[in-house]
Amino acid sequence: MSTTDQNSQASDLPTTSEIPANVDNESTTHFGYKTIEKDDKISMVAGVFHSVAKQYDVMNDLMSFGIHRLWKRFTIDASGVRPGNKVLDLAGGTGDLTAKFSKLVGREGKVILADINSSMLNVGRDKLRDKGLVQNIEYVQANAEYLPFEENTFDIVTIAFGLRNVTDKDKALRSIYSVLKPGGRLLVLEFSKPEHELLNKAYDFYSFNILPKMGELVAKDGESYQYLAESIRMHPDQNTLKGMMENAGFEQTSFKNLTGGVVALHKGYKF
Amino acid sequence: MAPLHNQAVTKISNDLLLTQVVTATLELIINKALSLNNKSVSFAAVAQKTLTLNLAELPFSLSFTLDNTSMPASIIVRSGYEYSDCTINTSVNTLKKLKTNVPLTQLIKRDELDVSGDIKIAQQFSNIALSLDIDWQTELAKHIGDVPTHKLLQFGNKITKSLSSTGKQLEADISEYLVHEKRLVVTNSQLNAFNQMTKDVASEVDALSARIDKLIADTAGQ
Numbered sequence: 001m002s003t004t005d006q007n008s009q010a011s012d013l014p015t016t017s018e019i020p021a022n023v024d025n026e027s028t029t030h031f032g033y034k035t036i037e038k039d040d041k042i043s044m045v046a047g048v049f050h051s052v053a054k055q056y057d058v059m060n061d062l063m064s065f066g067i068h069r070l071w072k073r074f075t076i077d078a079s080g081v082r083p084g085n086k087v088l089d090l091a092g093g094t095g096d097l098t099a100k101f102s103k104l105v106g107r108e109g110k111v112i113l114a115d116i117n118s119s120m121l122n123v124g125r126d127k128l129r130d131k132g133l134v135q136n137i138e139y140v141q142a143n144a145e146y147l148p149f150e151e152n153t154f155d156i157v158t159i160a161f162g163l164r165n166v167t168d169k170d171k172a173l174r175s176i177y178s179v180l181k182p183g184g185r186l187l188v189l190e191f192s193k194p195e196h197e198l199l200n201k202a203y204d205f206y207s208f209n210i211l212p213k214m215g216e217l218v219a220k221d222g223e224s225y226q227y228l229a230e231s232i233r234m235h236p237d238q239n240t241l242k243g244m245m246e247n248a249g250f251e252q253t254s255f256k257n258l259t260g261g262v263v264a265l266h267k268g269y270k271f
Numbered sequence: 272m273a274p275l276h277n278q279a280v281t282k283i284s285n286d287l288l289l290t291q292v293v294t295a296t297l298e299l300i301i302n303k304a305l306s307l308n309n310k311s312v313s314f315a316a317v318a319q320k321t322l323t324l325n326l327a328e329l330p331f332s333l334s335f336t337l338d339n340t341s342m343p344a345s346i347i348v349r350s351g352y353e354y355s356d357c358t359i360n361t362s363v364n365t366l367k368k369l370k371t372n373v374p375l376t377q378l379i380k381r382d383e384l385d386v387s388g389d390i391k392i393a394q395q396f397s398n399i400a401l402s403l404d405i406d407w408q409t410e411l412a413k414h415i416g417d418v419p420t421h422k423l424l425q426f427g428n429k430i431t432k433s434l435s436s437t438g439k440q441l442e443a444d445i446s447e448y449l450v451h452e453k454r455l456v457v458t459n460s461q462l463n464a465f466n467q468m469t470k471d472v473a474s475e476v477d478a479l480s481a482r483i484d485k486l487i488a489d490t491a492g493q
């Protein structure tokens with residue numbers, strides 16, 4: 001079992017001097033650019049999401065200029081979800097993917113919206129109930145590393161903009177693999193490494209100069225959005241994550257860069 | 272070069288998520304239209320069923336799934352769906368022909384339309400589209416108010432009436448021309464006959480003139 005986060009791209013970034021070596025040991029991990037005790041990460045990430053939960057959707061629209069909706073649509077299209085499927089929307093937050101999945105699996109199917117953070121889960125549950133989506137959705141507060149479901153339960157597992165906040169990503173991937181049915185697929189939608197240097201620089205400028213100010217202005221929480229920018233840089237690049245999925249047992253793994261690689265959708269199957 | 276060009280177009284399309292922009296826009300329009308519909312429509316027959324359209328003009332497929340798990344029922348539009356209940360391969364032009372009641376079998380025979388899966392699904396989706404009855408006046412009034420809606424519709428009616436009367440006048444003028452004027456117009460054959468007669472007269476005049484010249488010469492010689 002490896003607890004090491006690989007990030008071969010981190011040293012290419014223009015803000016290298018600020019980025020700590022991305023090598024975890026047995027007891028430490030990263031929280032943005034900070035190196036912290038592993039046991040502290042869950043509570044620190046929880047702090048961030050308790051703080052931003054209520055403004056999460058507004059901020060997503062603002063920060064991504066609404067493009068996050070298209071990234072999520074792309075994920076739904078790639079999921080091949082069918083009526084009657086059982087779907088786990090992991091780190092599902094305010095339930096954007098769950099809402100769509102719920103309509104596509106129908107009365108025969110089921111969607112589990114799982115999140116480690118109770119505030120996010122509450123916001124998601126209220127939002128979905130307000131939309132009249134109640135029939136086939138269940139809500140579970142769960143840590144991705146220790147999923148509280150039986151083996152071979154789900155046809156599809158998605159984790160959108162959540163994996164980078166997980167303390168031990170390898171463990172989470174193995175846990176996801178275990179709850180997927182044979183033939184099931186995992187979709188990981190996550191910020192990634194832009195393909196072009198120019199875009200990379202513009203993206204860096206935006207993330208570290210504009211994004212925290214927007215967070216300060218709208219959500220009254222610049223620090224959380226500073227963490228968001230840092231956690232994106234610390235997240236494994238496309239090929240590293242693909243390798244991690246393969247190590248966890250996934251087959252036919254692939255990824256698709258979206259918006260020039262700002263975001264990537266990784267896909268893998270359990271056979 | 273062509274495959275390279277296609278690859279570049281696909282990459283740009285992927286990067287900008289153009290497919291998702293199209294499906295999101297279509298979904299918004301369709302569901303807005305459904306929500307404004309005054310007639311009651313039964314969705315039960317197509318609940319959770321998917322109709323996929325592969326249009327020759329589009330580089331991606333469009334799948335329409337009807338969801339009735341929540342109220343009101345809605346249609347979800349996606350692309351690249353693999354398990355459709357009915358798939359239609361056709362073009363926008365052929366879809367227009369379908370609207371003008373050209374028989375389906377004729378279009379299939381001519382290879383303009385290819386249907387696989389349950390054709391009833393396609394018919395039921397088509398029935399839903401045809402049964403839409405939207406009161407645009409009431410809907411517009413909700414957004415811009417009663418008076419502007421009244422004025423706008425009055426203006427629209429005026430334009431429609433004016434266009435209609437111009438059309439009717441044009442139609443009457445053409446009929447009048449066809450009934451009265453056309454009879455007075457010289458036809459091609461009449462013109463040809465006239466030309467022939469003129470030529471005949473000219474040649475007769477020439478012959479007469481030659482005979483006169485000959486008679487004068489004969490008289491002068493005697």
